[in-house]
Amino acid sequence: MLTQRQHALRLEATWRPATDEAPQAYTLNLKNLSTNTISHFTLCISGPGRVDPAVRIEGGTVGRRLSNFTEFMPPENFELGAGETWSLAISALSWPFQHWTDGATAAYLAFADGSTLSLSVEPTRSLANNAPLKRGAEIYPVPANPPVPVAIVPWPSEVSVSGKRQAPPGFSINASNPLAHAAADAFATLVEQLFAVEGIVRSASEGGMPVNLDVVDGFAAEAYDISFAGDSIQVSASTRAGLLYGLITLGQIWRGAHLHPHAFRFPVEGKIRDEPTMGWRGLHLDVARQFYATSEIKKLLAILAWNKINRFHWHLSDDEAWRVEIDAYPTLTEVGAWRGHGLAIPPLLGSGAARTGGYYTKAAVREIVAHAGGLGIEIVPEIDVPGHCFAMQQAIPELRDPKEAGSYYSVQGFPDNCINPAREQTYQILETIFRELIELFPFRTIHIGADEVPLGAWSGSPEALAKLREIGGDIVADQHAKRLNVITNTHGADDIDGSGAAVLQSIFLARIQKFLAEQGCITGGWEEAAHGNVIDKDKSYLCGWRSVEVSAALAGQGYEMVVCPGQVYYLDMANSPDWDEPGASWAGWSEPETLYNFDPVEGWSAEQKKKLRGIQACIWSEPMTNRAVFDRLVFPRVSALAESAWTRPEDKSWERFKALAGLMPILYGYS
Template identity: 70%
Template sequence: MTSARSTFALETSWAPATDDRPLAYILKLTNHSKSSLAGFRLCVSGPGRVDPAASIDGGSLGTRLSNFTELLPPEGFVLEPEATWTVAVHGLSWAFKHWTDGARGAYLVLADGGTLSIGTGPTLKVGGNAPPKRGVAAFPVPMSPPVPVSVIPWPKEVAVSGRRAAPAGFTLIAGGAEATAAAEAFTKLTEDLFAVEGIVRSASEGGLPVQLHRKEGFAAEAYEIVFAVDSVSVAAAGRTGLLYGLITLGQIWRGARHFPDAYSFPAAGTITDAPTMDWRGLHLDVARQFYGEAEIRKLLAILAWSKLNRFHWHLSDDESWRVEIDAYPALTEIGAWRGHGLPVPPLLGTGPEKTGGFYTKATIRGIVAYAKSIGIEIVPEIDVPGHCFAMQMAIPELRDPDEQGSYYSVQGFRDNCLNPAREKTYEVLETIFKELIELFPFKTIHVGADEVPIGAWSGSPEALAKLRDISGAAMAEAHARRLNVITNTHGADAIDGSGAAVLQAIFLKRIQTFLASQGCVTGGWEEAAHGNVIDKAATYLCGWRDMDVSAALAGEGYSMVVCPGQAYYLDMANSPDWDEPGASWAGWSAPEMTYQFDPVAGWNDAQKANLRGVQACIWSEPMKDRAVFDRLVFPRLSAIAETGWTLPERKSWERFKAAAGLMPVLYGFPIA
C-alpha cells in the first residue's frame, strides 16, 4: 500500500437543492500523476451517507455499507494526467449541513487490487465558504467578572471576603486515610491536567498549608472550605467530598494566579457545597472513533475537574468492538479493526490501512481504578440487540442460518440485530457480561436497546416462530411482510406495537433478569421501555430523543438520566453555519443554549422524583479530527456539569462564561 497524496487530489462539495436543481454531493478526482489511470474504483467514507437509491451522474454506485461508499467510473473510462473525473450524487440519507459531513477519508482501488490513499479536505458548500472552524471557541476572562472567584460548577453557598495574593501552591496536610487518599488523588489530578503549574507543592516551595479532615454530617460528595490568611481547611465526610473541595480550591487558585486583576484568592470566609443531582455523567462513543488509554485517562481527569461522577463507556457498535473478552477472542481480532478487504470496511474517515484498537483487560482495570480514585464510576455499554454488525462479523453463528433477505438500520447497516429467538444469543451475551461484571465493579451495565429497525428478524424462521408463539399468527405474518422493505433511511424507526418491538421486549426481559441475578443494575436507552417488561427497580433509562419522552417515562416510574440530543449531544454543531463542524439531525446548540437548557422543564413533582440526573453524550462520527472534538465538547461539557451540580437559581451565564476559558480541554489545538 502506498500513498498518493501528491499525485491524486479529491475535492468534495455540496450543492443544496433549489427549485430547478436537485441536491448534489459532488466529488472531483484529479490525476496529478504522469500516468493514465483505468480500471479503478473510488472509495470514500465520512459521516454523510449516500442513499442506496441515489442517482449518480458521471459514474455508478458500487458497494455501500453505511457511510462507506464505492463509486465506479463509466465502463472503459480512463483518467488521463491532469484530467478530472467528476461524480455528482443526487440522493443522501440526509442533507449536508456542515463541512464535516462529506468525505473525511478516501482511497483508490486499482485494477490490480492495490490501494492508493488520497488526502481529503473539508467539504465545500457551493456558493461560498468561510474557513472551517476547529479548536475550542475563545472565552476570554473579562477584566471585571461578575464574581470574585473562578469556580465551575458554581457552589451552593459562597461567603468569602478579603483578598490576598494567590499562594505559590498548596501543601496538603491530611488527617487520616480518607484525607490522605483525597490528597494523593488531587496531586495526581493536577499533575495530569496542569503539570508545570505546581498547584501542589511543599512548604519549602512556599505552599500554603491546607488542612484536610473528615467531618460527620456531610453527604458523600459535599464539602466545606474555610479560608484564613495563613491557611485553608477542607472538611467532608470522606474522600470524594474532600477531593471536590480541593478541586474548587484549585480552580480558585488558577483564576487568581493566571488573572490576578480579575479574580481573587479569598483571605477569609467559607464555601459550602453539595450537588443537586446524583448522576452527572459523560457518555463517550469509542466505537465510531477509537480513543487510546492516554486520551481516556485525561478525559476522566477533566470530568473530575468538572465534578462529573459517571463515565458511560460505549464499547461496541456496528462499526467496532473495543473490549477484550477471553471467551471470544474474535471479537477483538475481527471486530476491533477496519480496513480495505476486512470484514468491517473503512468507515467515518478511516482509510484502506488496518486501523482501530481495543482495550485489554489490564488497561481497563487500570482505568477503572484511576476513575474510582477521582470520584468517577464507569458504566460499560454493550449495545444490543441492535448495533451489532461488528459483533456478528466476529461471531457469525449468532445469526439464524436460515434467515433470508435483509433489513437495514438507520445508519445503513444490514441485518445488524442479535436474534432474540436463538439460544446462542443468550449463551454468548451472558458469557460476555460475566467478564464485564468482573472488570467493572460499579455493577451497572448498559445494554443499549436503541434503534432496532422495524424490519428486524422479518426473514428469520426462528424469530417468526417465536413471534407466532407469543403474539399469534397474524402478527408473525405481518412482520414477515417487512422483509426486504427498506425503512429508516431518514430517521430511526418507531417500532412500538410492531413484531420487532415484541421480540426486543422478550430479549431485554431475559437480559435484564440475568444481570439482576448477578447483582447488577441495567441501563438502557429509552427504547428499552418497549413492552414495559423490565424491572423498573433494577433499571435506569437514558432519554435521548426529546424531553417529552423522558418526562412520560419518568411518569411511568422509570428512573431517568436526561440526555436529549437537542441540547446534550455534543456531536451536534455549535451553530447552523456551514463552517461549524458536527452533526445536525437534532439541530444545533450553542454553548449558551446548552447552559440555559432546563432538563426538567414542565415536569411535575412525581416525574422529578424519578430524575436520576443528566448526562452529556459524545457520539464520535464527526470527530476523526481531534480539533473538531475540542470545538464540539468544550465548553458545553462544563455547561452540562454545572446543570447537574448547581442550584438552578444560582446559575448565571455571564458568570459561567467569564470562567469557562479556565477549564481544561482534552487536546488544546489552536483555534482555527
C-alpha cells in the same frame, strides 16, 4: 503496484444545497495531478454522510455500499489522464449536508490487482458558504472585571469570602486520615495530569500554603466546606469524594487568581459551602465510531473530575466496532476492532484503506477503572444489543439465524445488524460476555443499549418468526414477515412500539435484565428499553434521548431516568446551523449558551422528578474524524452540562459561566 510517489491525486468535494432551480448536489472531483494515466480502479470514500440506497449519480455507478462507506465505479474502460479530473455528481443522500464534516473525510483508490492508493482529501466546500472552517475549542476570554471575585465551575451553593491576597505558590496538603490521604493523593495525581508545570501541589519547603483536610460526620456524600482564615485553609467533608471536590474548588480559585490576578482574588477569609443538586452528572463517550487510546480516556476522565462530573458512560460496541477484550471470544477484537480495505468491516467514518482501530485489553480497562475511581467517577460500560451489532456479528456469526433470508436496514445503513432473540445460543454468548464485563466494572451497572432496532428486524428469520408466532400469534408473525426487504428507517429511527420487532426485543430485554439482576447489577438502557414494559424498574434506569417530554412520560410510568435529549445534550450536534461549524445536525444544534440555559425537567410534575437520577451529555463520534473537531464540539459545552447538573437552577448565570469557562481544561488544545 502504484505508489503515492508515482501518482499525485487529490479528491475535492463540493456541496450545493437544493434551490427552486436545481436539486441538491454532492460533487466529487478526483484530480490527477501526476504525469501518469491511471485506469482499472474504483474510488472508495468514507465520512459521516451516506449515499442513499435510491442513489442518483452522474459520472459513474455505485459498487459496494455499507453505511457511510461507498465505492464508486467509473464508466467501462475509463482512464484518468494526466491533468484530468473525474467528476461524480450525487443527488440522493440519506440527509442533506449541513456542515463541512458531513462530506467524505477519507478516500482511496482500489485497483484490480488488489493494491490501494490513499488520496489527499480536502474538506467539503459549500457553494453557498465560503467562511473559514472552524476547528478547536472556542475559548471564552476572561473579562477584566468578571461578575464574581473567584473562579469556580460549577458554581457552589454558597460563596462568602472577603479580602484579597496574592495567590500562594501552591498548596501543601495535610492529611491525617485514610480518606483524607486518598483525597490528597487523588488531587495530586489530577493536577499533575492537567496542569503539571503550575505546581499547584508542592511541599512547604517549596512555599506550599498549608491546607488541612478534615473528615467530619454530617455532610452529604459529595458535599464539602472550605474555610479561609489568614494563612490557614481547611477543607471539611465526610467522604473522599467530598474532600476531593473541595480541593478541586480550591485549585480552581488558585488558578484564577494565579493566571488572572487583576480579575480574580485569592480570599483572605470566609467560607464556601457546596453540594450538588443531582447525583448523576454524566458524560457518554462513543469509542466504537472513533477509537480513543487509554491515555486519551484517562486525560478525559481527569477533565471530568475537574468539572465534578461523576459518571462516565463508556459506549464500547456498535455496528462500526467492538472495543473491549473478551477472553471467551477473541474474535470480537481480532475481527470487530479493526476497519480497512478488504476486512470484514470496511473503512468507515474517516478511516481509510489501511487497517485502523483498536481495543482495550482487560489490563487497560482495569487501569482506567482504577484511575476513574480515584477521581470519584463511576464507569458504566455499554454493550449495545440487540441492535447496533454489525461488528459483533462479523466476529460471531452464530448470533444470526443461519437460515435467515433477505435484509432489513438500520437507520445508519447497516444490514441485518440485530442479534437474534429467538436463539438460545444468543443468550449463552451474551451471558458469557457480561460475566467477563461485570468482573471488570465494580460499579455493577451495565448498559445494554436497546436503541434503534429497525422495524423489519428478524423478519426473514424462521427462528424469530416461529418465536413471534408462539408468543404473539399468527397475525403478528405474518404481518412481521411482510417487512422483509422493505427499506424503512433511512432518514430517522423507526418507532417500533407495538410491532413484531418490539415483541421480539421485549423477550430479549426481559431475559438479559433478569440475568444481570441475578449477578447483582443494575441494567441501563436507552429509552427504547421500555418497549413491552418488561424490565424491572427497581433494578434499571433509562437514558431519555428523544425529548424532555418523552423522559417525563417514562418517569411517570415509574422508570428512573437520566435525561440526555439529543437536541441539546448530544455534543456531536454542531454549535450552530452554519456550514463552517463541524458536527452533526439530525437532532438540531445547540450552542453553549443554549445548553447552559436548558431546563432538563421543564414541565415535570413533582412525582416525575422523584424518578430523576440526573443528566448527562453524550459524545457520539461520527463527525469527530480529527481531534480538533472533538475539542470544538465538546468544550466548553461539557462544563455547561456540569454546572447544570451541580448548581441550583436559581444560582445559574450565563454571564458568570462565560467569564470563568476559559479557565477550564480542554482535551487536545488543537486549532
